[in-house]
Amino acid sequence: MYLRRQAIAVAATCLIGLSGCHRGQARLDDASIRVTPTLASAHPHVGTDTLAIQLRGANGPPLNDARISVETEMNHPGMVPSNSTATGTAPGEYRAPVEFTMAGDYVIELHIRLADGRTLHRTTDIRGVDAKPEAN
Amino acid sequence: MALSQHIPDVQERRFDLLRVPMLGRFLKQKHARTLLQIPVFIVAVVMVLHGIFGPQISPKNLSTVLTWVHFRGVLILVLLVAGNFFCMACPFMLVRNAGRRLFKPRWNWPRALRNKWGGILLFAGVLFAYENFSLWSRPLWTAWLTAGYFGIALLVDGLFEHATFCKYLCPIGQFNFIASTVSPLEVAVRDHGVCDRCQTKDCIRGRRAAGPGAEKFVILQRGCETALFQPRKEGNVDCTFCLDCVHACPHDNVGILSREPVAELSSNALRSGIGRFSRRVDLAALAVFFVFSALMNALGMVAPVYSMEKWLGSVLRTEWQPLLLGLVFVAVIVLLPAVLLLPAAAVSSRVSARNWREMLLRYSYSLVPVGFGMWLSHYSFHFLTGLLTVIPVTQSALNDIGIYAFGDPMWTLMGLPLRWVQPLQMGALVMGFAGSLIVSWRLAEEDAEDRVAAIFAPWAAVDVVLLVIAVWLMLQPMDMRATLMAG
Numbered sequence: 322m323y324l325r326r327q328a329i330a331v332a333a334t335c336l337i338g339l340s341g342c343h344r345g346q347a348r349l350d351d352a353s354i355r356v357t358p359t360l361a362s363a364h365p366h367v368g369t370d371t372l373a374i375q376l377r378g379a380n381g382p383p384l385n386d387a388r389i390s391v392e393t394e395m396n397h398p399g400m401v402p403s404n405s406t407a408t409g410t411a412p413g414e415y416r417a418p419v420e421f422t423m424a425g426d427y428v429i430e431l432h433i434r435l436a437d438g439r440t441l442h443r444t445t446d447i448r449g450v451d452a453k454p455e456a457n
Numbered sequence: 458m459a460l461s462q463h464i465p466d467v468q469e470r471r472f473d474l475l476r477v478p479m480l481g482r483f484l485k486q487k488h489a490r491t492l493l494q495i496p497v498f499i500v501a502v503v504m505v506l507h508g509i510f511g512p513q514i515s516p517k518n519l520s521t522v523l524t525w526v527h528f529r530g531v532l533i534l535v536l537l538v539a540g541n542f543f544c545m546a547c548p549f550m551l552v553r554n555a556g557r558r559l560f561k562p563r564w565n566w567p568r569a570l571r572n573k574w575g576g577i578l579l580f581a582g583v584l585f586a587y588e589n590f591s592l593w594s595r596p597l598w599t600a601w602l603t604a605g606y607f608g609i610a611l612l613v614d615g616l617f618e619h620a621t622f623c624k625y626l627c628p629i630g631q632f633n634f635i636a637s638t639v640s641p642l643e644v645a646v647r648d649h650g651v652c653d654r655c656q657t658k659d660c661i662r663g664r665r666a667a668g669p670g671a672e673k674f675v676i677l678q679r680g681c682e683t684a685l686f687q688p689r690k691e692g693n694v695d696c697t698f699c700l701d702c703v704h705a706c707p708h709d710n711v712g713i714l715s716r717e718p719v720a721e722l723s724s725n726a727l728r729s730g731i732g733r734f735s736r737r738v739d740l741a742a743l744a745v746f747f748v749f750s751a752l753m754n755a756l757g758m759v760a761p762v763y764s765m766e767k768w769l770g771s772v773l774r775t776e777w778q779p780l781l782l783g784l785v786f787v788a789v790i791v792l793l794p795a796v797l798l799l800p801a802a803a804v805s806s807r808v809s810a811r812n813w814r815e816m817l818l819r820y821s822y823s824l825v826p827v828g829f830g831m832w833l834s835h836y837s838f839h840f841l842t843g844l845l846t847v848i849p850v851t852q853s854a855l856n857d858i859g860i861y862a863f864g865d866p867m868w869t870l871m872g873l874p875l876r877w878v879q880p881l882q883m884g885a886l887v888m889g890f891a892g893s894l895i896v897s898w899r900l901a902e903e904d905a906e907d908r909v910a911a912i913f914a915p916w917a918a919v920d921v922v923l924l925v926i927a928v929w930l931m932l933q934p935m936d937m938r939a940t941l942m943a944g
């Protein structure tokens with residue numbers, strides 16, 4: 322009986338743990354911050370592209386001085402992500418290079434640390450990166 | 458040169474895994490299988506939990522990484538170098554065995570369904586779902602697929618006696634049964650003379666004792682649940698490597714013996730629990746499905762399939778993916794085999810003056826090695842190039858539950874570089890191709906000693922076509938997208 326209770330406790334801890342507690346940072350994954358990532362190419366292809374990221378607060382003011390690290394990974398297991406850091410280009414506007422190593426679908430993860438120390442995490446899907454550059 | 462068939466006589470000295478010090482002793486323990494199943498079961502539970510509660514990003518979730526990269530890679534490599542050891546360590550059977558302690562199955566699987574058609578249908582269903590729902594990119598769905606697999610195995614074997622799920626339904630089992638025909642090890646009798654003198658035949662009957670109270674009997678040791686009677690068992694088809702026969706045999710006369718890979722594919726002997734290959738339309742269909750689904754599965758990874766679907770979509774004026782994908786499936790898994798195999802059967806039957814249907818059935822098995830080469834090439838690509846990616850994903854999962862002892866995820870860990878893996882992939886394809894040539898040559902030798910080359914030629918041509926398609930596919934740049942009509 323004792324063993325069974327212990328097993329249930331361990332399983333419950335795993336379930337709670339896996340559901341996403343992180344290292345005690347103040348996470349801000351609600352919708353009060355507007356993060357708008359936009360890829361420069363309408364039809365992305367293998368190679369380097371640029372991701373523009375717009376950051377807006379709850380009532381619309383641009384959020385400056387955020388640190389944004391960008392992870393670009395193929396939406397297939399067994400793939401290694403490529404990392405880059407976004408730089409500010411205008412109030413609330415950031416840009417980061419993203420690398421598409423082969424054709425297919427990608428996920429871009431944005432790890433954002435706001436100027437006040439709060440963090441948030443957003444993902445965006447990039448569908449159908451082509452092997453060949455677009456013909457102009 | 459005559460490549461006459463050579464299935465070793467059991468009296469010959471063959472390597473026996475069960476005689477290897479320590480390992481052999483371990484495997485002969487009654488609970489060895491359970492001990493192997495428990496860690497695999499724990500990994501499966503972790504995969505399901507992480508798939509449900511972990512990050513829904515495919516390369517960062519244990520459910521997708523372990524299922525689609527590591528499990529498939531290890532499975533095919535172990536089949537290549539040893540045998541059907543996945544079925545031996547199968548976690549679904551662990552749960553089933555536990556379930557059977559509570560619910561005793563009451564029925565026998567209906568006679569009409571005692572064939573491979575149900576297994577082929579489920580195998581096709583899983584492959585279709587994999588492509589249609591892009592399961593590789595969906596941790597949650599992959600987790601539910603795994604959990605569902607446990608549920609179905611439990612349900613089927615909770616209702617029906619023996620190893621019904623394994624023998625007739627399990628898609629992984631069907632894959633393993635066919636793939637293990639190229640494996641170098643088999644569960645077989647050590648000395649047929651001992652079997653001739655054996656009175657009990659426990660390897661098939663098992664051992665029972667009178668039961669307490671209302672129970673008529675209790676099973677002390679199961680006999681073969683897939684109905685393979687050791688003295689007449691030949692090859693690996695339907696053998697789950699459960700080792701029940703090893704434990705049941707009172708004369709310690711069953712081992713895990715070495716043998717010549719692919720040799721069983723050219724044998725038409727009467728096999729216990731199976732019959733003759735040439736009489737089993739369902740089994741031949743499974744072999745053909747195994748081969749052409751390898752093409753389909755690899756085709757789903759490269760750009761031409763999307764062009765094909767776009768073209769089909771424009772002709773049919775639809776973007777409904779299940780329909781378009783279904784048509785590609787039919788083209789690759791039904792039409793292509795028909796176009797290749799029917800003429801080969803017709804030509805070889807003319808030359809040999811044998812019935813074309815029999816030729817079609819017997820020579821279908823000769824394609825298994827080339828199909829195996831394709832699966833090996835595909836799965837080892839993902840496995841070897843993504844070998845170490847499981848480490849950062851595990852670190853990340855541990856971090857998420859507050860365990861930091863293993864450090865931050867090392868996301869840059871990868872696997873072997875593509876330039877190393879590609880020659881290995883090519884080697885796998887060529888090896889499979891060579892295996893198929895050997896099998897069809899041996900079959901041709903049996904059919905007509907004076908016209909071997911003429912009978913062999915059409916089947917060799919089929920092997921060449923398959924090899925060329927496989928090499929072409931392998932050289933295409935990878936393109937994995939969830940929506941076929943995208944881009």
Ligand code: SF4
Nearest residue numbers: 652655659660687706
């Ligand atoms: S394998 Fe063992 S139990 Fe089966 S017939 Fe041979 S000696 Fe008897």
Ligand code: SF4
Nearest residue numbers: 681696697699700702
């Ligand atoms: S009992 Fe049957 S399935 Fe199990 S190892 Fe022996 S022959 Fe194979």
